[in-house]
Amino acid sequence: MPFAFAGRPVARIGYGAMQLSRLRDDRAAGIALLRRAVELGVNHVDTAQFYGFGLVNELLREALRPEDGVLIVSKVGAAPNPGGQFPLRFAQRPEELRAAVEENLTTLGLEQIPVVNLRRADSGPVGLQLPDDQVVDADDQLAEMIALRDEGKIGAIGLSSVSLEVLRRALPVGIDCVQNAYSLVDRRDEQMLELCLAENIAWVPYFPLGSAAPHLPKVTDAPAVIAAAESSGFTPAQVGLAWLLHRAPNVLLIPGTATLAHLEANMAAGDVPADVMDALSAMI
Template sequence: MTSSTFRIGGEREVRRLGFGAMHLNVASGARKSSVAVARRAVELGVTLIDTAQLYSWGANEELLAEALHPYPDDLLIATKVGVAPPDGPREAALCGRPDFLKKQVDEGLRRLRLDRIELLQLHRVDPEVPLADQVGALREQQEAGKIVHIGLSEVTVEQLAQARQVADIASVQNRYSMLYREYEDVLDACTEAGIAFLPWRPVHPAASQPAGEIAAVATELGATPAQVALAWLLHRSPVMVPIPGTGRVAHLEENVAAADLELSDDQYQRLDGVARR
């Protein structure tokens, strides 16, 4: 039986099915329903919610604070820094300059109404700035008490190894799903090191499979293809902490229920075979 929890950084226990807040609509007309989704996630027992300054340029963080502050003691809010908003003719761009990262940490603390961020992730590695400088800036914020744990997003095995020479890395957030396996080697490295792996876009495109092995296993379990995709991820590695996102309560409830699905070894292998083909 797969474990239902994981300890971020070996310390902070969370349920292994989190929630990605990116799809929460911050517009005034949709704000009430978005707040309801965030609150329902907590009611359902979700203890890790992922956001980022990139999501509506901080408005997503503010919405979570509006919905959930003061936060329950068992809730971990993770956010990300390292992307600069558009400025005149310039489009949004990666920015890993230490001064910019430190500024974004302070902005995240203010918007989330936190004294410290429990999991602060580098949204992308800026190729124009040495990785050691980017991770070093976050380590300095950690030493200052503004960050508890440091994470990375969209990194290679080599970048993960380099970052770990500078600071303890508690999580990696790369795109990964049953049918998207580009970062298999990164997942394996995280599994070996006990680093949380937070796959983004964890369901698509498996949820859209109308037939075949995914649909067959869904029928056997009385579940949806999306739930099967999430159950497969939880079975795949003990460090896996999927963060499916949605802006609808019904979809949220469907996703969270996937944590209770148990795949047999035969079902897991059949699904794994689909992905490898």
């Protein structure tokens, strides 16, 4: 069943476009991948201006058509950092949030971005440190996001890498989605998911199959997931994604890939039957 997100029904498996940056030297393949995603029913795409330093947004602009009815969700709070230790730097100040929205509008070729996530640094991947001059109170950031919404530059506000305390403070603003790390093997934000469910806010987990870091757990290595996959004929990745879909009706997935085969496999996660999830739940 679709979920009502930002005022429209969206399929519960969408597409995270970050990995399109791997196709910098084969733009035609990126376009083909996006067109295939639409054919498979994707109508929710997650992006950011800093993905591929603008390349990903350019590919979306070229590949997607108004009649496709795709809900585009972008994010602000970081910016490219070419030549730095990390390819990204934080850009948390209100004027930087506004500048990022303007850049997204230009590269996406839109008059309004349907949803923009404020990517904070309350939680998330370890390694990128928040400089002192980037420590900004959430209320100041939210005031800028509200202004951008009032001006019609963005349609709805989301939050990413956010704490439970900040989410609670932000609820009166009107929050449409939350993107935090969450998977079968990383359920630290269980209480936040439950709050989003109670408030009818979309929960859009990143790292849905666990961390890509070698020292952190992966869903596909969990014995229960492997056993469920072997008994059902699906892959461990498909079972891990399906577990998220079955976890709560407000969960929306945005698995990313740069290959057609993985795209089609991710979309097939919605075909994993409920009895496989029941068996998995009994094992974990």
